[in-house]
Amino acid sequence: MRCDYAVMTQEEKTVRFRALHRGPEILVLPNAWDVASARVFEAAGFPAIATTSAGIAFSRGYPDGQAISRDEMLDMVARIASAVSVPVTADVEAGYGDPVATAKAVVAVGAAGMNLEDTVAESSGMLADQETQAAVVREIQALGLPLVLNARTDVLLAGVGEASTRVARTIERLNAYLVAGADCVFAPGTGDRETIATLVAEISGPVNVLATKGMPIVSELQSLGVARVSVGSGPARAALGLTRRIAQELRASGTWETLMDGAIPYAELNALLRGARP
Structure with a gap:
């Protein structure tokens, strides 16, 4: 898959990434938290890769919710974007206090897209004023950047307002x-x-959903008309869950069955990370 994208410019990657949202198949986006995870996802054949703000924050010792600085977040986005040949879209939370400047910085580090959420107070689930947030989106798009903007609302995720109103407010x-x-x-x-069916029917553009426990599988989401599904911090948390199980077994019994089960061989991983983009 790498050689298919190796000669593409950033602008061409953005065009390709945008087209994937309107293709015949749902866009399945894995979320990487470092270069190694991004290269593993690329090797699996995904046509694009997203970053996970939570996963990157966790890997650098921060909780999620803009506790990490923009510079630290974008440092990892830059590393990932330069290490793979497919388009990369960056999760930049609520824009770190200046979404327009953050959009410019996302492009500068080589990403083809960005997520922008409307949560302004993580602890309380408070959302930005709708018109203010729309104006931010408008200002970013007016820049004419080679950037696919995925605008997120956390009405449902944060449980904002009366339950009976949340779907309508999300739409x-x-x-x-x-x-x-x-x-x-x-x-x-x-x-x-x-x-999900209601959102797809009532929203006048491509809809991205987040994979969660118990939700329909990819083929069913495609049949519902979902354009894009991402997995968020799930892979990073799963990797940490595996690390915890390894630690528990090693501490409790002094054995390493969990450690050895499914590990990528050293030589294979070393080869995957050796060298630059072809």
Whole structure:
């Protein structure tokens, strides 16, 4: 897969990435937290890779929720984007205090897209004013950057407002972001077939959902009309879960069955990470 993209410019990657949102197949995006995970995902054949803000933050010793600085987050985005040949889209949370400057920085480090959420107070689940957030989307798109903007609302994820109003508020916000120029919109926090079908039917653009326990599988999401599904911090947390199981077994019994089961061979991983982009 690497050689298919090796000669593409950043602008060409952005065009390709945007087209993947409107192709015949759902865009399945794995979320990497470092270069090694990105290279593993690329080797598996994914046509694009997303980053996970939470996974990157965890790997650098921070909790999620913009505790990490923009510079540290974008340092890892830059490393990932330069290490793979497929388009990379960056999760940059709520923009680290200046979403427009962050959008420029995302492009500068080589990413073809970015996620921008509307949560302004992580601890309380408070969202930005809808019109203010739409204006931010409009301002970013007016820059004319080679960037696919995925605008996210956390109404469902954070449980904002009365439960009976959340789906309608999600639809209203995401349609407003599309009108403002977003290329795709993201509604994490929904996992049931009925809600997903409603969102797809009522939102006037490509819809991204977050893979969660119990939600429909990829083929079913495609049949519902979902354009894009991402896995967020799931792979990073799964890797840490495996690390915890290894630690528990090693500490409790002094054995290493969990450690050895499924590990990528040293030589294979070393070869995967050797050398630059072809």
